[in-house]
Amino acid sequence: MNNDAGTHRHGGDRRRLRGAIAYLAMLVVVATVVIPLYFVLITSLKPRPDIYTQPVMWFPDEIIPDSYTTVFTAVPFWEYLRNSVFITAVLTVVQVVLGVLSAYALVFLRFPGRHAAFLFILASLMVPKEITVISNFALVAQLGWTNSFAGIIVPLAGVAFGAYLLRNHFMSLPGEVIEAARMDGTPPMKMLWRVVLPMSWPTVAAFTIITIVTEWNQYLWPFLIASNEKVAPLPVGLTLLQQAEGLTNWGPVMAGTVVTMLPILVAFLLLQKQMIKGLTAGAVKG
Template sequence: MSAPAPVEVTARAGEPIRPRAFSSKNLVATITAGYIPLLVATLIVALPLLWMVLSSFKTAPEIITTDIKLLPKSLNLDSYGTAMTAVPFGRFFLNSTIVTVVGALIKVSLAIMTAYALVFVRFPFKNVLFILILVALMVPSQVSILPNYVLIAGMGGKNTLWGIILPGLGTAFGTFLLRQHFMTLPGSILEAAEIDGAGHWKRLWQIVVPISGPSIATVALVTIVSEWNDYIWPLIITDRPELMTLPVGLTLLQNSEGGGANWPILMAGAVLVIIPVLVVFAMLQRYIVAGLTQGSTAN
């Protein structure tokens, strides 16, 4: 009598049977739950930017029409020249550069030092201070506009660059992200440096900062973008064209060009405003995922 044929084992005990990688069920699930939401989100973000760039090369009749066309008839660069000459665009660019560079540098430095103190320095009520930082992270910045205006105007900071920079020097987000990352650093490295006689200042800038590059770059990128694109506060604290930043300068450009009727010029001005941010993002984007991942867990 012959032995029965062995039964083929298709799955291990206790494990669900998974569909093949290229099965119809798996492909449908991947497209429905993955590619379609990703495509919709990309279109929502990219289409307005694409329309803005293409409109900057069009003429006014091509935009103000019921016969909508995506591509311009020709690459008309006159709008860019008009946008740069109708208002002191160079002065706006210089003001934005000063505000962004100085503000971001101080902001990131304060976030690094504050996060280091919250993790590695012992002092009373440290946890209470961190809770207050979390509260500040949840409060909208618009709430503090009126108190900041009263304070800065009383200090003589109206229509000054330092008046634009000063109220935004604290960053709750940067402090929180860096604190979470610093908590994941191996304590043995800092203990060895302390045994060798390194103080807090040396440990911070020669050990902690060099090994925290991705997280610091992430905070720097977020800070630079927010400083460059800030509109409400510079609009309130300045009313002189020679002290306006680029986002506020777009409002002046709109008023000087017929209250927004000349859309190609406004679109060209908007493109010129976002180009520096895109350049900075392209330089630092590889650090974003790594930086956010490093700060996501703590020991």
């Protein structure tokens, strides 16, 4: 009896210790995310002299919105916002559609070279995008697409990650449902819309959210291609905002950062459950 009681007590102590470690790890992760966000927000609300005060003032005496006024007046902010919305919307639609169709073909259609095509997709995921920047830029310049939406959108429209993610999910779908649809003579596109997608909306939604966040924050490629405010997105506009001041005035830059990330932050907070459900659906079924 004493041994059982001691074992139970030690087991309870280990569970409490694991729980405490888990909570500590969670606090570290939350602090890692929240502290930089707070620093950006509070810097955007400081008077200019307080921004450069050493040590850093985490709780300034005065809060002013002047930096946000500068964001909307020093650069054509609304044009940059419009461009970002357009580029993100087009890329999201293109990548989701191509990702769904590519994954469906890789899983449910039989054609020569199917496995080689999937290996090629995996290989493309291992190549850093920076390696292809020079060749893509040369091609876009030869096509005359610099300072155009086509020059920004077309090179970013690849769907390797989406095809990989959705393929893995489609492979986890109940095989008996797919076979029943095939035995009923369901055409491929009808099976996609009536059978496969209704069981896959959480994963498709997760991929959509990931795509929106990724494309909204694209900087390097649009910065190389677009120097005109008629096509440049918000991240590039923030760079021009910094240059417009003549020197780095971090207040407007931080204010622009807050305004830029706010739509994505709100979207993520509203849709995070759907995203987590979609990313874990395949793992749970497996």
